[in-house]
Amino acid sequence: MKNFMDDDFLLSTDTAKKLYDICKDTPIFDWHCHLSPKEIYENKQPEDITELWLSGDHYKWRGMRSCGIEEKYITGDASNREKFLKWSEVMNYCICNPLYHWTHLELQRYFGIDTPLSPKTAEAIWNEANAKIKSGGFRPKELIERSNVVCVCTTDDPADTLEYHKLIAEDKSFKCRVIPAFRPDKALNIEAPSFVPWLESLEKTCGVKIDTYSKLKDALKGRIDFFKEMGCRATDHALVYVPCSRASEKELEAIFAKGRNGEGLTAKEADKYRTELLRFLAKEYYKNGWVMEIHIGAIRNNNTLMFKRIGADTGYDSIGDSEIALRLSAFLDSLACEESLPKTILFTLNPKDNYVLGAMLGNFQNEDAPSKLQFGSAWWFNDNIDGMRLQMKALGNLGMLGKFVGMVTDSRSFLSYPRHEYFRRIMCDLIGDTVENGEYPDDEDVLAETVKNISFYNAKEYFGI
Numbered sequence: 001m002k003n004f005m006d007d008d009f010l011l012s013t014d015t016a017k018k019l020y021d022i023c024k025d026t027p028i029f030d031w032h033c034h035l036s037p038k039e040i041y042e043n044k045q046p047e048d049i050t051e052l053w054l055s056g057d058h059y060k061w062r063g064m065r066s067c068g069i070e071e072k073y074i075t076g077d078a079s080n081r082e083k084f085l086k087w088s089e090v091m092n093y094c095i096c097n098p099l100y101h102w103t104h105l106e107l108q109r110y111f112g113i114d115t116p117l118s119p120k121t122a123e124a125i126w127n128e129a130n131a132k133i134k135s136g137g138f139r140p141k142e143l144i145e146r147s148n149v150v151c152v153c154t155t156d157d158p159a160d161t162l163e164y165h166k167l168i169a170e171d172k173s174f175k176c177r178v179i180p181a182f183r184p185d186k187a188l189n190i191e192a193p194s195f196v197p198w199l200e201s202l203e204k205t206c207g208v209k210i211d212t213y214s215k216l217k218d219a220l221k222g223r224i225d226f227f228k229e230m231g232c233r234a235t236d237h238a239l240v241y242v243p244c245s246r247a248s249e250k251e252l253e254a255i256f257a258k259g260r261n262g263e264g265l266t267a268k269e270a271d272k273y274r275t276e277l278l279r280f281l282a283k284e285y286y287k288n289g290w291v292m293e294i295h296i297g298a299i300r301n302n303n304t305l306m307f308k309r310i311g312a313d314t315g316y317d318s319i320g321d322s323e324i325a326l327r328l329s330a331f332l333d334s335l336a337c338e339e340s341l342p343k344t345i346l347f348t349l350n351p352k353d354n355y356v357l358g359a360m361l362g363n364f365q366n367e368d369a370p371s372k373l374q375f376g377s378a379w380w381f382n383d384n385i386d387g388m389r390l391q392m393k394a395l396g397n398l399g400m401l402g403k404f405v406g407m408v409t410d411s412r413s414f415l416s417y418p419r420h421e422y423f424r425r426i427m428c429d430l431i432g433d434t435v436e437n438g439e440y441p442d443d444e445d446v447l448a449e450t451v452k453n454i455s456f457y458n459a460k461e462y463f464g465i
Contacts, residue, residue, distance in 0.1 A: 004116065005104050010385070010425040015442065016432030020425055023451040028149045028420050029459045031234060032181070032293060032408040035140075037154050037164035039414075040178055041171075043139045049129040050080035052138065053106070054087060056412045058315035063090050063099055065315065075310050081126060088122035098384040098422070105418035110143070140414050144176050147417035151465050153234050156180040158187060158223040159202040162230050169231075177465070179231040182290070185238050187220060188277055190259035191270040199260065213249070213256035217280055224284050233463045235285055236293045237278065241322040244330035247272035275331065282335050286342040291463055295379065296324060296357075297349035319349050319381055325356050329363065332373075336364050343369055343462065345405065347376030351390055358398035369462065371403035379410060383419065388426045402450050405459040424455055 002008065011017045046052050054060055061074050064086060072078045073086040094100040107113040111129050115121050132138070137146065144152065156162065160180070168178045186198040203210050206219045224232075245268060247255070255273045258265055265273075285292050301307040303316040328346075335341035341364060346357045354375075361373040375395045378387040395401050407423035409416045428451055434440045435447070 005101070005108070010422075011429055011432070013429070013432045013436045015435045015447075016425075016429040018444075019428040019432055019447055019451045022448045023424055023428065023455045024421070025148070026424075026452050026455040026457075028147060028417060029456055029463070029465065030149055030152045030409050030417075031405075031459055031463055032153060032155070032236065032410055033416075034410070034412045035152060035154055035414065036412070037156075037162075037168060037178060037180075040140045040144070040152075041164040041167045043141045046133055046138055048080050048084075048133060049126065050084045050087075052133070052413070052415055054080075054083055056313075058313060058317075059099060060087060060090075061315040063094065063097065066090075067093055071310075075314060084126050085119070085122050088117050088119050088125075091117050092119070101422060102416070102419060105421060106415045109418050109421070110138070110146070110415060141174050141176070143414040143417075145174075149176050149417060151177045151179065153179055153181040153463075155183045155236050156227075157198075158182065158184050158220055158227075159198065159205045161205060162227070165230050177231070179233065179465075180227055181234040181236050181293075182224060182227050182232055183236040183238075184220065184281060185236075187216070188237070188239075188274050190255070190273050191265045191267075195259055196262055211260065213252045216256065217277075220281065221284060224281075224288065228288055228290075232290065233465060234291045234293060235281070236295065238295045238298060239274075240299065240320050241296060241324045242294060242328040242331045243271040243275045243278070244327045244334065245271040245275050246334070247276050252276055278331075279334060282342055283338070283340040286335075286340045289343075289464065291343045291345060293345045293347065293376065295347045295349070295376070296328075297322065297353070298380070321350060321352075324348075324353060325360070328356075328360060332360070332364050341372075343372050343374075345374040345376045347379045349380055349382070351378075351382055351387060354391055354394035355398065358394040361399050371400050371405075371462075374403075374405050374462070375399065377404075377407050377423070379408075383410070383423075385426055388423060389430055392427060392430055402453065403458055404454050405462050406454045406456070420455075424451070427451065427454060 008017055011020055064074050067090050069086050069089070073083050091100065103117060107117065111132050113125055113128060115125065117125055162180055165178060165180055168174065186194055189195060199210055202219055206222060208215065208219060210216050210219050252273060255265065255269045282292055297320040298317050299320040300317045301312055302318055306314065306316050332341060346360065348354065348357050357375050361375055364373050366372060375391065378391040382391065392401060395404055407420050409419050431447065431451065435442050
């Protein structure tokens with residue numbers, strides 16, 4: 001029997017252990033996350049481990065609810081100590097859940113605590129962790145640098161002034177580069193109640209009245225130019241499915257007018273608007289050499305009662321089940337036919353679509369860039385041992401695993417960087433299996449280059465940082 005989460009954790013062969021030893025210290029490029037630039041800039045001393053661990057972490061919140069824990073200990077007014085102790089109660093039931101592994105990787109890597117967390121050990125771990133936090137080294141910038149992160153791409157709305165990115169860039173003592181990523185979801189979701197308030201915020205940022213679809217495009221182009229000045233290299237879009245319902249400019253002006261006036265739109269009208277605005281944006285990304293990330297398949301805010309009580313991004317989202325292939329193909333093809341398809345990373349939240357996306361990539365590869373279309377890493381409900389192996393197996397079977405741009409944290413937590421270690425261990429174990437099974441030669445030079453490239457260098461080249 002193996003020891004609990006020791007140096008050989010998840011590494012089942014000698015080859016896997018050798019490969020992990022080669023790539024484990026490779027830098028991290030966190031090209032998709034939800035860290036707050038404001039929190040990075042302010043660089044505040046955290047109060048305790050609960051603030052670092054449980055504040056805003058809807059993964060953990062779902063786990064606590066599944067164990068019947070009262071909401072007061074999750075998002076409510078219980079003390080931080082009480083919330084931590086309640087989180088410890090979840091641990092004994094967390095068998096096979098990546099939360100168990102992430103929890104203990106973070107305890108080991110940042111706090112030097114090897115003791116498994118449980119109700120029996122919680123009080124001692126609470127005291128030890130908080131003593132270490134108090135002694136220093138746990139401010140956001142310190143945690144980022146301790147984690148060997150060289151670049152972070154935050155996700156930022158077009159209406160954002162990026163003031164904190166400017167301030168971070170002026171701090172020459174901070175070694176990590178923090179750059180914005182353009183996320184225009186609120187511009188695309190014309191049927192949402194948030195559309196008109198968002199449009200007003202964009203008008204305020206731009207200093208212009210946006211009362212036509214044409215003016216909206218002009219405003220967004222202006223924001224793209226500004227984001228480019230601030231170092232932006234990536235964009236992000238969250239879609240249940242990628243739409244492809246074409247429309248004329250005249251139709252789009254009429255649809256925009258209805259949306260701006262708060263009038264009800266049909267699903268077809270919203271799809272037409274979303275298709276053409278996304279096409280417009282994609283063409284701008286292509287001109288600027290940006291990467292278009294598309295996250296497909298999340299159904300959000302399923303629990304209406306809890307959404308009304310505590311809002312979005314609180315643990316009530318899940319996996320969607322849409323037929324995505326035909327519309328995705330048509331959308332990508334519409335851009336490829338105009339020679340304006342940008343570098344694109346496709347993520348699916350539904351693992352049944354792994355082979356749909358893995359096969360789709362090959363339809364649109366060309367000499368613009370090696371593996372111009374990428375299959376994004378196992379995401380959200382899939383960033384676990386099985387999900388990561390399935391995603392990489394699909395990519396390996398259908399595309400070029402050696403050109404894969406690797407892992408992202410997709411996180412709001414400054415303690416989430418051991419997820420890269422988790423990914424690297426799983427990746428090395430998978431590749432190690434192919435070598436040990438005689439499916440790939442034991443060429444140390446090629447294998448070393450491969451695991452380091454997937455860990456960091458492929459993404460560095462792909463995004464052009």
